[in-house]
Amino acid sequence: MKKITVKIFETINDFPENWNAVAATNHFLQIPYLKVLELSSPTNMQCFYIGFYENSELIGVSLAQYLDLNKLESFGERDNCFKTFIRNFIFRNFASHTLFIGNNMITGQNSFTFNKEISFENISYLLTQCSEELIQFFKQKGIKIHLVSFKDFYQDCAVEFKKFAFDKIYEFNTQPNxxxxxxxxxxxxxxxxxxxxxxxxxxxxxxxxxxxxxxxxxxxxxxxxxxxxxxxxxxxxxxxxxxxxxxxxxxxxxxxxxxxxxxxxxxxxxxxxxxxxxxxxxxxxxxxxxxxxxxxxxxxxxxxxxxxxxxxxxxxxxxxxxxxxxxxxxxxxxxxxxxxxxxVMMSGFIYHSNKLINRFLGKIFKKLEPETFWQQRHPFK
Missing domain, CATH: 3.40.630.30 (Gcn5-related N-acetyltransferase (GNAT))
Incomplete structure (x- = not known):
């Protein structure tokens, strides 16, 4: 494998001509959908579009989203209880600047696609490289990223990522897809x-x-x-x-x-x-x-x-x-x-920039995640 480099775009106007051809297997990484995000993303979200290059050839694409939770009008009003108050306080004060590698607006494995065979090992390191470059981008703007989350991977992918670049990153499973x-x-x-x-x-x-x-x-x-x-x-x-x-x-x-x-x-x-x-x-x-x-x-x-x-x-x-x-x-x-x-169970990976908080992130995450109790139905004969 030749060395793969990462290029981050802030606007679709700068895309190479063959972007859609490389993203052919996933409509949510093609230009029409990405244009929707660029023209009508939530007011607290900024999107970044990522190209993976082998020499000068585009071979893969990805998406990242920065969320400023300080701009959010409400975290949700259904659960009016002390636990919700504490959760909202923690998010506003310790997780208000969050970076997602992937798409936080839809469910599913839509964070990357390649037009050639790339190993899970390589992909895991490329995704972490994307996060590191974006953290530096915001640092230069005087913004400290609190949380980084790699979103929505099916279990076969998550298991492989865990062997490589994600081995020390907290893996979480919320509600199934x-x-x-x-x-x-x-x-x-x-x-x-x-x-x-x-x-x-x-x-x-x-x-x-x-x-x-x-x-x-x-x-x-x-x-x-x-x-x-x-x-x-x-x-x-x-x-x-x-x-x-x-x-x-x-x-x-x-x-x-x-x-x-x-x-x-x-x-x-x-x-x-x-x-x-x-x-x-x-x-x-x-x-x-x-x-x-x-x-x-x-x-x-x-x-x-x-x-x-x-x-x-x-x-x-x-x-x-x-x-x-x-x-x-x-x-x-x-x-x-x-x-x-x-x-269908899906995994995400998350870490905090504060080493002390990150050390206890697993325990904190389980306390903050709203519990869901449900019974699976089996409607067919």
Missing amino acids: MIFELPSSWNVKEDYYNAFSKKYRDQYKRAHKKFEGISMKELDLDEVVLFESRINELYHHVAKNAPFNTFFLAENHFSTFKSQCGNGFKIFGYFLEEKLIGFHSVLVNDAILETYFLGYDDQVQKEKMLYLNMLYNMTEFGITHQFKKIIFGRTALEIKSSIGATP
Whole structure:
């Protein structure tokens, strides 16, 4: 292996011409999606785009995100308790400047891709080199990075990284990624319904009965722009009631996403008496369908089982459009398992710049991470 060098870009305008060709295996490292981040990233986030070169040839790309948590309006308002107060105090005072190698806005192994075979050993050292160069970049600006996190690796990758550059970095596992591997024999939504056991067929019928009176339609760009204020209102309602947040989407995020990615980004509106009462969005990543942000009116959600119906609709969209799997992400684990998704453990790696804090990071992290108790459901015959 010849020596691989790292080049960090602050703007997409400086990219080499073959960036997209090198990033061909992952849409979330290609220019249309990265342009969305550049034009509509959260107000407390700055993105960096990383090229890996062998001699003068671009052979791989990566993404990094800097988050200034001092600019965050709220870490999440669902859990109003002393533990949450302590957690927020610690984050604001000891972890307010955080660097992610990877994408903190989506779930999955999207932090790097190469157009040739590169060993896990080499990748692990390249990713740590990226973090070190960005730490120096911020140091020159008078900003000290508190936390560095390498985000979302499947277990085969994490095990290998741990053998090399990540051997002394704390590995953490938070909530699993809920993934639905769709059987190739399913072609229509009736195949999905017929696979349920009686209990979950009854749940499906009950949810659809509650859903009566609501219409769903895919929104084009003009409609996303027209409804964007309401979309943001619905998104913020759900986001603020999450147990923990490190960012909130920019107000122009959804329209920017639709204008840049076209059919690669789909947003569906839910209407009751012509009023938008919810939406869900999905990302198309070749044969994989990735669920993205959603929002809803809480009163309608409770009455109409809106969230559960959204999950059914995403699944049926995946089936009828012949996706191989749907990535549902880390929230609402139990209800997602009830529609067929199964948990897949993912690892991250994290360290603190303060050596004393870093020494006890494992114990601190376990105390701060909100505990989630859930029961996996098995809905199929």
